[in-house]
Amino acid sequence: MLNIWIVARRELSAYFTSPLAYVFIVIFLALAGGLTFFFGQWLERGQADLQVFFIYHPYLYLFLIPAVGMRLWAEERKSGTIEFLLTLPVTTGQIVVGKFLAAWVFAGIALALTFPMWITVNMLGQPDNGVILAAYIGSWLMAGGFLALSACVSAMTKNQVIAFVLASALCFVFMMSGVEIIQSFFRAWTPQTFVESVSELSFLTNFNEVSQGVIDVRDLVFFFSVIGIALFVNTAIVEAKKGV
Amino acid sequence: MTTLLDIRGLTKKYGPITAVDDVSFSVDQGEVLGFIGPNGSGKSTTMKIVTGFLTPTSGTVEVGGLDVTRHPLEIKRRIGYLPEGAPLYGDMTPISLLNFVCKVRRLSKEETKRGIEYAVEKLHIANVLYQPIETLSKGYKRRVGLAQAIVHEPELLILDEPTDGLDPNQKHEVRELLKEMSGKKAVIISTHILEEVEAVCSRAIVIAKGKMVADADPLSLQSRSRLHNAVGIRLPAAQAQACIEMLNGLGGVHQVRTTVETASMVELMALSTDNSEILASVHTAIDEKGIQVNEIYVERGRLEDVFRDLTYAVEGLQQDPDANPEASNA
Numbered sequence: 001m002l003n004i005w006i007v008a009r010r011e012l013s014a015y016f017t018s019p020l021a022y023v024f025i026v027i028f029l030a031l032a033g034g035l036t037f038f039f040g041q042w043l044e045r046g047q048a049d050l051q052v053f054f055i056y057h058p059y060l061y062l063f064l065i066p067a068v069g070m071r072l073w074a075e076e077r078k079s080g081t082i083e084f085l086l087t088l089p090v091t092t093g094q095i096v097v098g099k100f101l102a103a104w105v106f107a108g109i110a111l112a113l114t115f116p117m118w119i120t121v122n123m124l125g126q127p128d129n130g131v132i133l134a135a136y137i138g139s140w141l142m143a144g145g146f147l148a149l150s151a152c153v154s155a156m157t158k159n160q161v162i163a164f165v166l167a168s169a170l171c172f173v174f175m176m177s178g179v180e181i182i183q184s185f186f187r188a189w190t191p192q193t194f195v196e197s198v199s200e201l202s203f204l205t206n207f208n209e210v211s212q213g214v215i216d217v218r219d220l221v222f223f224f225s226v227i228g229i230a231l232f233v234n235t236a237i238v239e240a241k242k243g244v
Numbered sequence: 245m246t247t248l249l250d251i252r253g254l255t256k257k258y259g260p261i262t263a264v265d266d267v268s269f270s271v272d273q274g275e276v277l278g279f280i281g282p283n284g285s286g287k288s289t290t291m292k293i294v295t296g297f298l299t300p301t302s303g304t305v306e307v308g309g310l311d312v313t314r315h316p317l318e319i320k321r322r323i324g325y326l327p328e329g330a331p332l333y334g335d336m337t338p339i340s341l342l343n344f345v346c347k348v349r350r351l352s353k354e355e356t357k358r359g360i361e362y363a364v365e366k367l368h369i370a371n372v373l374y375q376p377i378e379t380l381s382k383g384y385k386r387r388v389g390l391a392q393a394i395v396h397e398p399e400l401l402i403l404d405e406p407t408d409g410l411d412p413n414q415k416h417e418v419r420e421l422l423k424e425m426s427g428k429k430a431v432i433i434s435t436h437i438l439e440e441v442e443a444v445c446s447r448a449i450v451i452a453k454g455k456m457v458a459d460a461d462p463l464s465l466q467s468r469s470r471l472h473n474a475v476g477i478r479l480p481a482a483q484a485q486a487c488i489e490m491l492n493g494l495g496g497v498h499q500v501r502t503t504v505e506t507a508s509m510v511e512l513m514a515l516s517t518d519n520s521e522i523l524a525s526v527h528t529a530i531d532e533k534g535i536q537v538n539e540i541y542v543e544r545g546r547l548e549d550v551f552r553d554l555t556y557a558v559e560g561l562q563q564d565p566d567a568n569p570e571a572s573n574a
Contacts, residue, residue, distance in 0.1 A: 017335045080331030087295045088348045089320040
Protein backbone atom coordinates (compact mmCIF):
# COMPACT_ATOMS: atom_id res chain seq x y z
CA MET A 1 0.00 0.00 0.00
CA LEU A 2 2.77 2.39 0.94
CA ASN A 3 4.43 1.81 -2.43
CA ILE A 4 1.21 2.69 -4.25
CA TRP A 5 0.98 5.88 -2.23
CA ILE A 6 4.63 6.83 -2.93
CA VAL A 7 4.19 6.27 -6.66
CA ALA A 8 0.87 8.12 -6.72
CA ARG A 9 2.32 11.10 -4.88
CA ARG A 10 5.19 11.44 -7.31
CA GLU A 11 2.81 11.20 -10.25
CA LEU A 12 0.40 13.71 -8.82
CA SER A 13 3.12 16.24 -8.12
CA ALA A 14 4.37 15.72 -11.69
CA TYR A 15 1.00 16.95 -12.95
CA PHE A 16 1.39 20.22 -11.14
CA THR A 17 5.02 20.85 -12.07
CA SER A 18 4.06 20.84 -15.75
CA PRO A 19 1.54 23.12 -17.45
CA LEU A 20 -0.65 20.09 -18.14
CA ALA A 21 -2.59 20.36 -14.90
CA TYR A 22 -3.41 24.03 -15.30
CA VAL A 23 -4.36 23.77 -18.96
CA PHE A 24 -6.55 20.80 -18.25
CA ILE A 25 -8.31 22.37 -15.30
CA VAL A 26 -8.94 25.66 -17.07
CA ILE A 27 -10.31 23.98 -20.19
CA PHE A 28 -12.40 21.57 -18.18
CA LEU A 29 -13.95 24.33 -16.08
CA ALA A 30 -14.54 26.57 -19.09
CA LEU A 31 -16.19 23.82 -21.10
CA ALA A 32 -18.22 22.44 -18.21
CA GLY A 33 -19.46 25.92 -17.36
CA GLY A 34 -19.99 27.02 -20.95
CA LEU A 35 -21.99 23.95 -21.89
CA THR A 36 -24.18 24.30 -18.82
CA PHE A 37 -24.99 27.97 -19.36
CA PHE A 38 -25.22 28.18 -23.14
CA PHE A 39 -26.30 24.76 -24.31
CA GLY A 40 -28.09 23.62 -21.20
CA GLN A 41 -29.68 27.06 -20.65
CA TRP A 42 -29.29 26.48 -16.98
CA LEU A 43 -30.55 29.85 -15.82
CA GLU A 44 -33.45 29.96 -18.29
CA ARG A 45 -34.74 26.61 -17.06
CA GLY A 46 -35.56 28.16 -13.72
CA GLN A 47 -34.93 24.91 -11.84
CA ALA A 48 -32.64 24.68 -8.83
CA ASP A 49 -30.67 21.61 -9.85
CA LEU A 50 -27.44 20.72 -11.64
CA GLN A 51 -28.88 18.21 -14.09
CA VAL A 52 -27.86 20.16 -17.19
CA PHE A 53 -24.39 20.54 -15.69
CA PHE A 54 -23.85 16.81 -15.26
CA ILE A 55 -25.54 15.80 -18.48
CA TYR A 56 -22.54 17.02 -20.51
CA HIS A 57 -19.87 15.32 -18.40
CA PRO A 58 -19.74 12.07 -20.39
CA TYR A 59 -19.05 14.03 -23.58
CA LEU A 60 -16.43 16.21 -21.91
CA TYR A 61 -14.71 13.19 -20.48
CA LEU A 62 -14.75 11.50 -23.84
CA PHE A 63 -11.81 13.60 -25.00
CA LEU A 64 -10.48 15.24 -21.83
CA ILE A 65 -9.89 12.03 -19.89
CA PRO A 66 -7.92 10.32 -22.69
CA ALA A 67 -5.84 13.50 -22.75
CA VAL A 68 -4.88 12.86 -19.13
CA GLY A 69 -4.50 9.12 -19.55
CA MET A 70 -2.55 9.07 -22.80
CA ARG A 71 0.75 10.01 -21.19
CA LEU A 72 0.58 7.59 -18.26
CA TRP A 73 2.58 4.81 -19.93
CA ALA A 74 3.33 6.01 -23.45
CA GLU A 75 5.54 8.77 -22.06
CA GLU A 76 7.40 6.39 -19.74
CA ARG A 77 8.07 4.02 -22.59
CA LYS A 78 9.09 6.73 -25.00
CA SER A 79 11.57 8.36 -22.61
CA GLY A 80 12.84 5.06 -21.21
CA THR A 81 12.00 6.03 -17.62
CA ILE A 82 9.90 2.86 -17.46
CA GLU A 83 13.17 0.97 -17.03
CA PHE A 84 14.16 3.19 -14.12
CA LEU A 85 10.72 2.84 -12.55
CA LEU A 86 10.37 -0.93 -12.97
CA THR A 87 13.82 -1.66 -11.57
CA LEU A 88 12.96 0.07 -8.31
CA PRO A 89 11.70 -2.30 -5.61
CA VAL A 90 8.03 -1.86 -6.52
CA THR A 91 5.76 -4.32 -8.30
CA THR A 92 4.26 -3.50 -11.69
CA GLY A 93 0.78 -3.78 -10.18
CA GLN A 94 1.61 -1.20 -7.52
CA ILE A 95 2.86 1.21 -10.17
CA VAL A 96 -0.23 0.64 -12.34
CA VAL A 97 -2.54 1.36 -9.42
CA GLY A 98 -0.44 4.28 -8.18
CA LYS A 99 -0.41 5.96 -11.56
CA PHE A 100 -4.12 5.42 -12.01
CA LEU A 101 -4.94 6.78 -8.56
CA ALA A 102 -2.86 9.90 -9.17
CA ALA A 103 -4.66 10.58 -12.43
CA TRP A 104 -8.02 9.85 -10.81
CA VAL A 105 -7.34 12.17 -7.90
CA PHE A 106 -6.27 14.79 -10.41
CA ALA A 107 -9.56 14.40 -12.31
CA GLY A 108 -11.30 14.63 -8.94
CA ILE A 109 -9.55 17.92 -8.19
CA ALA A 110 -10.70 19.33 -11.53
CA LEU A 111 -14.22 18.13 -10.83
CA ALA A 112 -14.20 19.53 -7.29
CA LEU A 113 -13.20 22.93 -8.67
CA THR A 114 -16.64 23.19 -10.27
CA PHE A 115 -17.95 23.88 -6.76
CA PRO A 116 -19.03 27.45 -7.66
CA MET A 117 -21.84 25.83 -9.68
CA TRP A 118 -23.02 24.10 -6.57
CA ILE A 119 -22.79 27.30 -4.50
CA THR A 120 -24.68 29.22 -7.18
CA VAL A 121 -27.52 26.74 -7.33
CA ASN A 122 -27.82 26.86 -3.55
CA MET A 123 -27.99 30.64 -3.61
CA LEU A 124 -30.66 30.63 -6.28
CA GLY A 125 -32.94 28.05 -4.76
CA GLN A 126 -33.25 24.96 -2.61
CA PRO A 127 -31.76 22.11 -4.61
CA ASP A 128 -31.64 18.52 -3.40
CA ASN A 129 -28.00 18.44 -2.31
CA GLY A 130 -28.13 14.67 -1.92
CA VAL A 131 -28.85 14.30 -5.63
CA ILE A 132 -26.01 16.70 -6.46
CA LEU A 133 -23.57 14.79 -4.26
CA ALA A 134 -24.62 11.51 -5.87
CA ALA A 135 -24.14 13.01 -9.32
CA TYR A 136 -20.66 14.26 -8.36
CA ILE A 137 -19.73 10.79 -7.15
CA GLY A 138 -21.16 9.26 -10.32
CA SER A 139 -19.26 11.70 -12.49
CA TRP A 140 -16.01 10.94 -10.68
CA LEU A 141 -16.59 7.18 -10.99
CA MET A 142 -17.23 7.58 -14.70
CA ALA A 143 -14.02 9.60 -15.03
CA GLY A 144 -12.26 6.73 -13.27
CA GLY A 145 -13.66 4.23 -15.76
CA PHE A 146 -12.55 6.32 -18.70
CA LEU A 147 -9.14 6.84 -17.12
CA ALA A 148 -8.54 3.16 -16.50
CA LEU A 149 -9.41 2.43 -20.14
CA SER A 150 -7.12 5.24 -21.31
CA ALA A 151 -4.25 4.04 -19.12
CA CYS A 152 -4.67 0.57 -20.55
CA VAL A 153 -4.46 1.86 -24.11
CA SER A 154 -1.53 4.10 -23.20
CA ALA A 155 0.47 1.04 -22.14
CA MET A 156 0.18 -0.41 -25.63
CA THR A 157 2.06 2.33 -27.46
CA LYS A 158 4.96 4.72 -27.20
CA ASN A 159 3.05 7.32 -29.16
CA GLN A 160 0.85 9.60 -27.09
CA VAL A 161 -1.26 10.73 -30.05
CA ILE A 162 -2.10 7.14 -30.95
CA ALA A 163 -2.87 6.49 -27.31
CA PHE A 164 -5.21 9.50 -27.25
CA VAL A 165 -7.11 8.57 -30.40
CA LEU A 166 -7.47 4.91 -29.49
CA ALA A 167 -8.48 5.72 -25.93
CA SER A 168 -11.13 8.16 -27.13
CA ALA A 169 -12.50 5.55 -29.51
CA LEU A 170 -12.56 2.89 -26.80
CA CYS A 171 -14.24 5.26 -24.35
CA PHE A 172 -16.79 6.13 -27.02
CA VAL A 173 -17.67 2.49 -27.52
CA PHE A 174 -18.06 1.96 -23.78
CA MET A 175 -20.07 5.13 -23.37
CA MET A 176 -22.43 4.54 -26.24
CA SER A 177 -22.97 0.82 -25.91
CA GLY A 178 -26.51 1.46 -24.61
CA VAL A 179 -27.44 3.64 -27.56
CA GLU A 180 -29.63 2.36 -30.37
CA ILE A 181 -27.00 2.51 -33.13
CA ILE A 182 -24.58 0.25 -31.30
CA GLN A 183 -27.43 -1.92 -30.09
CA SER A 184 -28.77 -2.52 -33.59
CA PHE A 185 -25.28 -3.30 -34.80
CA PHE A 186 -25.06 -6.18 -32.33
CA ARG A 187 -28.73 -7.19 -32.60
CA ALA A 188 -28.34 -8.23 -36.21
CA TRP A 189 -25.95 -11.06 -35.47
CA THR A 190 -25.75 -11.80 -31.75
CA PRO A 191 -28.24 -13.32 -29.31
CA GLN A 192 -30.51 -11.03 -27.32
CA THR A 193 -28.75 -11.74 -24.01
CA PHE A 194 -25.48 -10.49 -25.48
CA VAL A 195 -27.14 -7.31 -26.72
CA GLU A 196 -28.52 -6.73 -23.25
CA SER A 197 -25.19 -7.30 -21.57
CA VAL A 198 -23.52 -4.90 -23.99
CA SER A 199 -26.10 -2.30 -23.06
CA GLU A 200 -25.36 -2.96 -19.39
CA LEU A 201 -21.74 -2.00 -20.10
CA SER A 202 -22.77 1.47 -21.15
CA PHE A 203 -21.17 4.26 -19.15
CA LEU A 204 -24.01 6.53 -20.17
CA THR A 205 -26.73 4.24 -18.84
CA ASN A 206 -24.89 3.67 -15.57
CA PHE A 207 -23.97 7.33 -15.14
CA ASN A 208 -27.49 8.58 -15.88
CA GLU A 209 -28.86 6.37 -13.14
CA VAL A 210 -26.40 7.73 -10.61
CA SER A 211 -26.84 11.34 -11.68
CA GLN A 212 -30.56 11.09 -10.97
CA GLY A 213 -29.49 10.69 -7.37
CA VAL A 214 -29.90 6.93 -7.16
CA ILE A 215 -26.62 5.30 -6.23
CA ASP A 216 -27.41 1.71 -6.99
CA VAL A 217 -24.93 -0.93 -5.84
CA ARG A 218 -25.00 -2.28 -9.39
CA ASP A 219 -23.70 1.03 -10.77
CA LEU A 220 -20.89 1.09 -8.22
CA VAL A 221 -20.04 -2.50 -9.00
CA PHE A 222 -20.11 -1.65 -12.69
CA PHE A 223 -17.64 1.23 -12.51
CA PHE A 224 -15.33 -0.50 -10.06
CA SER A 225 -15.29 -3.64 -12.20
CA VAL A 226 -14.45 -1.65 -15.31
CA ILE A 227 -11.60 0.03 -13.42
CA GLY A 228 -10.42 -3.21 -11.87
CA ILE A 229 -10.43 -5.19 -15.10
CA ALA A 230 -8.82 -2.39 -17.10
CA LEU A 231 -6.01 -2.05 -14.53
CA PHE A 232 -5.49 -5.79 -14.51
CA VAL A 233 -5.17 -5.79 -18.29
CA ASN A 234 -2.96 -2.70 -18.00
CA THR A 235 -0.54 -4.59 -15.72
CA ALA A 236 -0.42 -7.51 -18.13
CA ILE A 237 0.31 -5.21 -21.07
CA VAL A 238 3.11 -3.41 -19.21
CA GLU A 239 4.67 -6.75 -18.28
CA ALA A 240 4.37 -8.07 -21.81
CA LYS A 241 5.71 -4.97 -23.54
CA LYS A 242 8.69 -4.27 -21.27
CA GLY A 243 11.42 -5.51 -23.52
CA VAL A 244 9.99 -4.22 -26.77
CA MET B 245 35.15 -13.46 -1.06
CA THR B 246 31.40 -13.64 -1.24
CA THR B 247 29.79 -14.19 -4.59
CA LEU B 248 27.26 -11.42 -5.14
CA LEU B 249 26.07 -12.33 -8.59
CA ASP B 250 25.86 -15.77 -10.11
CA ILE B 251 24.60 -16.25 -13.66
CA ARG B 252 24.13 -19.76 -15.06
CA GLY B 253 23.23 -20.58 -18.64
CA LEU B 254 21.43 -17.30 -19.19
CA THR B 255 19.56 -17.14 -22.51
CA LYS B 256 17.18 -14.50 -23.77
CA LYS B 257 15.30 -14.85 -27.03
CA TYR B 258 13.14 -12.33 -28.80
CA GLY B 259 11.22 -14.54 -31.20
CA PRO B 260 13.81 -15.98 -33.58
CA ILE B 261 16.56 -13.64 -32.36
CA THR B 262 18.81 -14.82 -29.57
CA ALA B 263 19.99 -11.72 -27.74
CA VAL B 264 21.86 -13.53 -24.98
CA ASP B 265 23.13 -17.03 -25.61
CA ASP B 266 24.06 -19.31 -22.72
CA VAL B 267 26.02 -16.79 -20.68
CA SER B 268 27.47 -17.92 -17.33
CA PHE B 269 29.66 -16.00 -14.94
CA SER B 270 29.79 -14.89 -11.34
CA VAL B 271 30.95 -11.71 -9.69
CA ASP B 272 32.50 -11.48 -6.24
CA GLN B 273 32.49 -8.71 -3.72
CA GLY B 274 35.18 -6.16 -4.52
CA GLU B 275 35.25 -6.88 -8.22
CA VAL B 276 34.72 -4.28 -10.91
CA LEU B 277 33.58 -6.15 -13.96
CA GLY B 278 33.79 -4.52 -17.34
CA PHE B 279 31.25 -5.78 -19.79
CA ILE B 280 32.47 -5.05 -23.28
CA GLY B 281 31.14 -5.89 -26.69
CA PRO B 282 29.95 -4.28 -29.92
CA ASN B 283 26.57 -2.54 -30.02
CA GLY B 284 23.72 -5.02 -29.95
CA SER B 285 25.87 -7.79 -28.52
CA GLY B 286 23.62 -8.43 -25.53
CA LYS B 287 25.34 -6.38 -22.82
CA SER B 288 22.30 -4.29 -21.99
CA THR B 289 19.94 -7.24 -22.23
CA THR B 290 22.02 -9.17 -19.71
CA MET B 291 22.01 -6.18 -17.37
CA LYS B 292 18.26 -5.75 -17.77
CA ILE B 293 17.73 -9.36 -16.75
CA VAL B 294 19.97 -9.06 -13.70
CA THR B 295 18.09 -5.96 -12.55
CA GLY B 296 14.78 -7.75 -12.93
CA PHE B 297 13.48 -5.59 -15.76
CA LEU B 298 13.39 -8.46 -18.23
CA THR B 299 12.76 -12.11 -17.55
CA PRO B 300 15.18 -14.68 -18.98
CA THR B 301 14.05 -17.26 -21.53
CA SER B 302 16.14 -19.83 -19.68
CA GLY B 303 18.95 -19.98 -17.17
CA THR B 304 19.21 -18.59 -13.66
CA VAL B 305 20.39 -15.35 -12.14
CA GLU B 306 21.11 -15.20 -8.43
CA VAL B 307 21.94 -12.05 -6.54
CA GLY B 308 23.25 -12.68 -3.03
CA GLY B 309 21.93 -16.24 -3.29
CA LEU B 310 18.38 -15.19 -4.21
CA ASP B 311 16.84 -16.05 -7.54
CA VAL B 312 15.94 -12.97 -9.51
CA THR B 313 12.64 -14.27 -10.88
CA ARG B 314 11.45 -15.57 -7.53
CA HIS B 315 12.50 -12.67 -5.29
CA PRO B 316 12.42 -9.66 -7.63
CA LEU B 317 11.68 -7.03 -4.97
CA GLU B 318 14.34 -8.18 -2.52
CA ILE B 319 16.90 -8.17 -5.32
CA LYS B 320 15.88 -4.78 -6.66
CA ARG B 321 16.45 -3.43 -3.16
CA ARG B 322 20.06 -4.66 -3.21
CA ILE B 323 20.90 -3.38 -6.66
CA GLY B 324 21.70 0.10 -7.82
CA TYR B 325 21.07 0.50 -11.53
CA LEU B 326 21.81 3.13 -14.11
CA PRO B 327 19.94 2.23 -17.32
CA GLU B 328 21.51 3.07 -20.66
CA GLY B 329 21.17 6.76 -21.46
CA ALA B 330 20.25 7.53 -17.83
CA PRO B 331 16.51 8.04 -18.37
CA LEU B 332 15.07 10.23 -15.62
CA TYR B 333 11.90 12.21 -15.06
CA GLY B 334 12.66 15.54 -16.70
CA ASP B 335 10.06 17.48 -14.76
CA MET B 336 11.55 16.53 -11.40
CA THR B 337 14.47 18.19 -9.68
CA PRO B 338 17.44 16.03 -8.66
CA ILE B 339 16.59 16.47 -4.99
CA SER B 340 12.98 15.38 -5.43
CA LEU B 341 14.08 12.45 -7.56
CA LEU B 342 16.59 11.32 -4.94
CA ASN B 343 13.99 11.69 -2.20
CA PHE B 344 11.54 9.66 -4.27
CA VAL B 345 14.09 6.88 -4.77
CA CYS B 346 14.92 6.83 -1.05
CA LYS B 347 11.23 6.58 -0.18
CA VAL B 348 10.61 3.75 -2.63
CA ARG B 349 13.67 2.00 -1.25
CA ARG B 350 12.32 2.46 2.28
CA LEU B 351 15.36 4.20 3.66
CA SER B 352 14.93 5.72 7.11
CA LYS B 353 15.15 9.51 7.52
CA GLU B 354 18.70 9.10 8.78
CA GLU B 355 19.73 6.86 5.86
CA THR B 356 18.06 9.17 3.36
CA LYS B 357 19.94 12.17 4.68
CA ARG B 358 23.25 10.35 4.72
CA GLY B 359 22.69 8.69 1.34
CA ILE B 360 21.73 11.90 -0.42
CA GLU B 361 24.61 13.83 1.16
CA TYR B 362 27.02 11.11 0.07
CA ALA B 363 25.72 10.88 -3.51
CA VAL B 364 25.52 14.65 -3.94
CA GLU B 365 29.06 15.13 -2.68
CA LYS B 366 30.53 12.29 -4.73
CA LEU B 367 28.91 13.38 -7.96
CA HIS B 368 29.20 17.14 -7.46
CA ILE B 369 25.57 17.90 -8.14
CA ALA B 370 24.95 20.22 -5.17
CA ASN B 371 24.59 23.26 -7.41
CA VAL B 372 21.86 21.78 -9.62
CA LEU B 373 19.76 20.07 -6.95
CA TYR B 374 16.82 22.42 -7.40
CA GLN B 375 16.76 22.72 -11.19
CA PRO B 376 14.42 20.58 -13.29
CA ILE B 377 16.39 17.64 -14.67
CA GLU B 378 15.32 18.39 -18.24
CA THR B 379 17.21 21.72 -18.09
CA LEU B 380 20.50 20.07 -17.09
CA SER B 381 23.41 19.30 -19.39
CA LYS B 382 24.08 15.74 -20.47
CA GLY B 383 26.92 15.40 -17.98
CA TYR B 384 24.78 16.52 -15.05
CA LYS B 385 21.92 14.27 -16.09
CA ARG B 386 24.29 11.33 -16.15
CA ARG B 387 25.58 12.24 -12.73
CA VAL B 388 22.07 12.51 -11.31
CA GLY B 389 21.44 9.07 -12.79
CA LEU B 390 24.53 7.77 -11.01
CA ALA B 391 23.48 9.47 -7.78
CA GLN B 392 20.13 7.68 -7.73
CA ALA B 393 21.95 4.38 -8.27
CA ILE B 394 24.26 4.75 -5.26
CA VAL B 395 22.05 6.63 -2.83
CA HIS B 396 21.03 3.44 -0.96
CA GLU B 397 24.57 2.01 -0.91
CA PRO B 398 23.72 -1.08 -2.95
CA GLU B 399 25.68 -4.33 -2.73
CA LEU B 400 25.63 -4.67 -6.48
CA LEU B 401 25.98 -1.68 -8.72
CA ILE B 402 25.06 -2.10 -12.37
CA LEU B 403 25.89 0.75 -14.71
CA ASP B 404 25.05 0.67 -18.39
CA GLU B 405 27.53 2.96 -20.14
CA PRO B 406 28.06 5.22 -17.14
CA THR B 407 30.56 7.59 -18.74
CA ASP B 408 28.91 7.89 -22.14
CA GLY B 409 28.59 11.57 -22.99
CA LEU B 410 30.78 12.85 -20.20
CA ASP B 411 33.78 15.09 -20.76
CA PRO B 412 37.25 13.75 -19.89
CA ASN B 413 37.25 15.32 -16.42
CA GLN B 414 33.86 13.93 -15.59
CA LYS B 415 34.88 10.53 -16.90
CA HIS B 416 37.89 10.61 -14.64
CA GLU B 417 35.74 11.50 -11.64
CA VAL B 418 33.27 8.72 -12.32
CA ARG B 419 36.12 6.23 -12.64
CA GLU B 420 37.61 7.40 -9.36
CA LEU B 421 34.20 6.99 -7.77
CA LEU B 422 33.87 3.46 -9.11
CA LYS B 423 37.27 2.49 -7.79
CA GLU B 424 36.45 3.96 -4.42
CA MET B 425 33.10 2.23 -4.21
CA SER B 426 34.27 -1.17 -5.32
CA GLY B 427 35.62 -2.26 -1.92
CA LYS B 428 32.48 -3.60 -0.29
CA LYS B 429 30.42 -3.93 -3.43
CA ALA B 430 30.51 -5.58 -6.77
CA VAL B 431 30.30 -3.26 -9.74
CA ILE B 432 29.38 -4.16 -13.30
CA ILE B 433 29.83 -1.57 -16.00
CA SER B 434 29.21 -1.88 -19.69
CA THR B 435 31.22 0.25 -22.01
CA HIS B 436 32.77 0.46 -25.45
CA ILE B 437 35.56 2.62 -24.11
CA LEU B 438 38.40 0.18 -23.69
CA GLU B 439 40.67 2.56 -21.82
CA GLU B 440 37.96 2.57 -19.18
CA VAL B 441 38.33 -1.16 -18.77
CA GLU B 442 42.07 -0.73 -18.27
CA ALA B 443 41.51 2.15 -15.88
CA VAL B 444 38.89 0.73 -13.51
CA CYS B 445 38.07 -2.89 -14.12
CA SER B 446 39.60 -5.80 -12.27
CA ARG B 447 38.08 -8.14 -14.79
CA ALA B 448 36.64 -7.93 -18.28
CA ILE B 449 34.05 -10.03 -20.06
CA VAL B 450 33.86 -9.73 -23.82
CA ILE B 451 30.51 -10.56 -25.34
CA ALA B 452 29.63 -10.75 -29.02
CA LYS B 453 26.34 -11.80 -30.59
CA GLY B 454 25.07 -12.80 -27.18
CA LYS B 455 27.95 -15.19 -26.51
CA MET B 456 30.76 -14.77 -24.03
CA VAL B 457 34.03 -14.85 -25.93
CA ALA B 458 36.46 -13.93 -23.15
CA ASP B 459 36.54 -13.60 -19.38
CA ALA B 460 39.86 -12.42 -18.00
CA ASP B 461 41.58 -9.54 -16.23
CA PRO B 462 42.46 -6.62 -18.52
CA LEU B 463 46.22 -7.38 -18.39
CA SER B 464 45.89 -10.93 -19.62
CA LEU B 465 43.44 -9.78 -22.25
CA GLN B 466 46.02 -7.29 -23.43
CA SER B 467 48.62 -10.03 -23.63
CA ARG B 468 46.51 -11.76 -26.25
CA SER B 469 47.18 -8.86 -28.55
CA ARG B 470 49.45 -9.48 -31.53
CA LEU B 471 51.36 -6.45 -30.32
CA HIS B 472 52.00 -7.94 -26.88
CA ASN B 473 55.73 -7.75 -26.07
CA ALA B 474 56.44 -5.95 -29.31
CA VAL B 475 59.22 -3.38 -28.96
CA GLY B 476 58.69 0.18 -30.05
CA ILE B 477 61.69 2.31 -31.02
CA ARG B 478 61.81 6.02 -31.71
CA LEU B 479 64.93 7.25 -33.45
CA PRO B 480 66.30 9.89 -35.83
CA ALA B 481 65.30 9.31 -39.46
CA ALA B 482 68.95 8.96 -40.48
CA GLN B 483 69.36 5.89 -38.29
CA ALA B 484 66.12 4.20 -39.41
CA GLN B 485 67.44 2.14 -42.33
CA ALA B 486 70.26 0.62 -40.30
CA CYS B 487 67.90 -0.20 -37.48
CA ILE B 488 65.33 -1.89 -39.72
CA GLU B 489 68.04 -4.05 -41.27
CA MET B 490 69.34 -4.95 -37.84
CA LEU B 491 65.88 -5.89 -36.56
CA ASN B 492 65.08 -7.97 -39.63
CA GLY B 493 68.21 -9.98 -39.03
CA LEU B 494 67.48 -10.51 -35.36
CA GLY B 495 66.16 -13.88 -34.14
CA GLY B 496 62.74 -13.73 -32.48
CA VAL B 497 61.60 -10.74 -34.50
CA HIS B 498 58.66 -11.68 -36.65
CA GLN B 499 57.95 -8.42 -38.43
CA VAL B 500 59.11 -4.79 -38.42
CA ARG B 501 56.66 -1.98 -39.04
CA THR B 502 57.20 1.71 -39.48
CA THR B 503 54.47 3.30 -37.43
CA VAL B 504 55.36 6.99 -37.65
CA GLU B 505 57.55 8.70 -40.21
CA THR B 506 58.42 12.39 -40.28
CA ALA B 507 61.32 14.21 -41.87
CA SER B 508 63.45 13.99 -38.73
CA MET B 509 61.96 11.18 -36.69
CA VAL B 510 60.87 7.59 -37.28
CA GLU B 511 59.05 5.17 -35.01
CA LEU B 512 59.44 1.47 -35.55
CA MET B 513 57.59 -1.46 -34.06
CA ALA B 514 59.22 -4.86 -33.90
CA LEU B 515 56.69 -7.63 -33.45
CA SER B 516 58.01 -10.72 -31.76
CA THR B 517 57.47 -14.31 -32.81
CA ASP B 518 54.81 -15.92 -30.54
CA ASN B 519 54.70 -12.74 -28.43
CA SER B 520 57.91 -13.75 -26.66
CA GLU B 521 60.02 -11.16 -24.85
CA ILE B 522 62.58 -9.61 -27.20
CA LEU B 523 63.45 -6.37 -25.45
CA ALA B 524 66.78 -7.64 -24.11
CA SER B 525 68.05 -8.92 -27.47
CA VAL B 526 66.87 -5.80 -29.29
CA HIS B 527 68.61 -3.67 -26.72
CA THR B 528 71.87 -5.55 -27.01
CA ALA B 529 71.79 -5.45 -30.82
CA ILE B 530 71.23 -1.70 -30.81
CA ASP B 531 74.23 -1.22 -28.54
CA GLU B 532 76.43 -3.48 -30.63
CA LYS B 533 75.58 -1.71 -33.88
CA GLY B 534 75.93 1.67 -32.22
CA ILE B 535 72.49 2.79 -33.39
CA GLN B 536 71.39 6.01 -31.77
CA VAL B 537 67.83 5.85 -30.43
CA ASN B 538 65.63 8.28 -28.50
CA GLU B 539 63.22 5.86 -26.94
CA ILE B 540 62.61 2.15 -26.51
CA TYR B 541 59.50 0.69 -24.94
CA VAL B 542 57.67 -2.60 -24.65
CA GLU B 543 54.12 -2.74 -25.92
CA ARG B 544 51.80 -4.44 -23.44
CA GLY B 545 49.23 -4.97 -26.13
CA ARG B 546 46.14 -3.13 -27.19
CA LEU B 547 42.74 -4.07 -25.88
CA GLU B 548 41.23 -2.66 -29.04
CA ASP B 549 43.13 -5.22 -31.05
CA VAL B 550 42.04 -8.08 -28.86
CA PHE B 551 38.51 -6.79 -28.86
CA ARG B 552 38.45 -6.78 -32.63
CA ASP B 553 40.00 -10.22 -32.88
CA LEU B 554 37.52 -11.68 -30.45
CA THR B 555 34.39 -10.07 -31.79
CA TYR B 556 34.95 -9.98 -35.56
CA ALA B 557 35.01 -13.74 -35.88
CA VAL B 558 31.75 -14.11 -33.95
CA GLU B 559 30.07 -11.31 -35.80
CA GLY B 560 31.09 -12.86 -39.08
CA LEU B 561 32.93 -9.78 -40.28
CA GLN B 562 35.88 -9.88 -42.63
CA GLN B 563 39.06 -8.89 -40.93
CA ASP B 564 42.12 -7.42 -42.52
CA PRO B 565 44.98 -9.51 -41.07
CA ASP B 566 47.03 -6.35 -40.60
CA ALA B 567 44.15 -4.30 -39.23
CA ASN B 568 45.44 -2.46 -36.20
CA PRO B 569 46.02 1.14 -35.30
CA GLU B 570 49.72 0.93 -36.12
CA ALA B 571 49.29 -0.34 -39.65
CA SER B 572 46.71 2.27 -40.50
CA ASN B 573 49.04 5.01 -39.35
CA ALA B 574 51.98 3.73 -41.35
